[in-house]
Amino acid sequence: MGQGASSGRMDLSQRNPEEDTKHTGETHKTPAASCPTCRLAVRVAVSLAAVILVTGLVLTLALLAMRTAAAETDQTAKSSGQELRKHRQQCQEDYRDLNLVLHTVTQDSRCRVCPERWFWWKGHCYFFSVGLEENLQWNKSAEFCQRHSSSLAVITDRSEMEFIQGVMRTFPQLPFLWVGLTDSKEEGRWLWRDGAEIQHYMPAKVEWDGEDRDCADLRGGGSLFAADCEAYGPWACKRES
Missing domain, CATH: 1.20.5 (Single alpha-helices involved in coiled-coils or other helix-helix interfaces)
Structure with a gap:
């Protein structure tokens, strides 16, 4: 009987994996396969x-x-x-x-570099006749400057032009100034009082030139105009300080 029972048991060690598959319907996947x-x-x-x-x-x-x-x-x-x-x-x-x-310094008579009533600017002294002297003709104003060891102003660059224009703006009733420019020696050839051509120092042109207009005056905006030398007007003298 013991043998029958023994023979009737199924040896688990001898189980066929295929049979287990048939019974379960699926295979068991091991974790090692997805590692x-x-x-x-x-x-x-x-x-x-x-x-x-x-x-x-x-x-x-x-x-x-x-x-x-x-x-x-x-x-x-x-x-x-x-x-x-x-x-x-x-x-x-x-x-x-x-x-x-x-x-x-310029107000102290002991240190003054320019004569009284003259303006100093960049090593030169300037005299403006407005309010100080009666208006004169161009030749007479040139003579006045000569008597004071100077000449009618010769404008040598733009900065000097701006300086003189600045002084002119302080006198609202000042339409023009006689300056040292004339073509009296040769018509149409404008020369400064020092003998230099008008274009020598800076680009410039004399407006309204004509045979009866041989002297130049300076007006607002730095414009130069030909005028009758016999006309009366104010002037500007220039000398070294």
């Missing part, structure tokens, strides 16, 4: 995370560097602007002080 795929996915994920982390770190450092550079540049610009404003303010103060000294 290589899992490890690859983990590696890819870790790599991507590392790339993202490094990229983020680089971008953060770059942004920080840009902000630092911008702050330094802004600070440098502010410092430069402050220094420039201080320098400009100092120059303006020095200019005012210099003007005050020059004014004081």
Whole structure:
């Protein structure tokens, strides 16, 4: 009986896997079969995370560097602007002080570089007859200047022209000034009192030229006009200081 029972039992060690499959209808998958795929996915994920982390770190450092550079540049610009404003303010103060000294010196008769009632400018003295002398003809005004060791003004550059124009603007009733320019020696050939051609010092042209207009006067805007030498008007003398 013991043998029958023994023979009636199924030896589990001798079970056919195919039979188990038939009974269950499916095969059992083992975890070991999917391990290589899992490890690859983990590696890819870790790599991507590392790339993202490094990229983020680089971008953060770059942004920080840009902000630092911008702050330094802004600070440098502010410092430069402050220094420039201080320098400009100092120059303006020095200019005012210099003007005050020059004014004081020129008003002191012991230090005056120009005769009384004459203006000093860039190494020369200028006399403007407006309000000081009666109007004269061109030749008579030239004689007046000669008596005072000077000549009718010869204008040698634009800055001198602007200076004389500035003085003229202080006299609202001053339409023109006789200056040292004439074509009395040769019609149409305008010469300054020092013998130089009109174009020698700067581009210039005498308007309204004509046979009966041999003397030039200076008007607003730096314009030169031919006029009758017998006409009466104010004048400007010039001499070295």
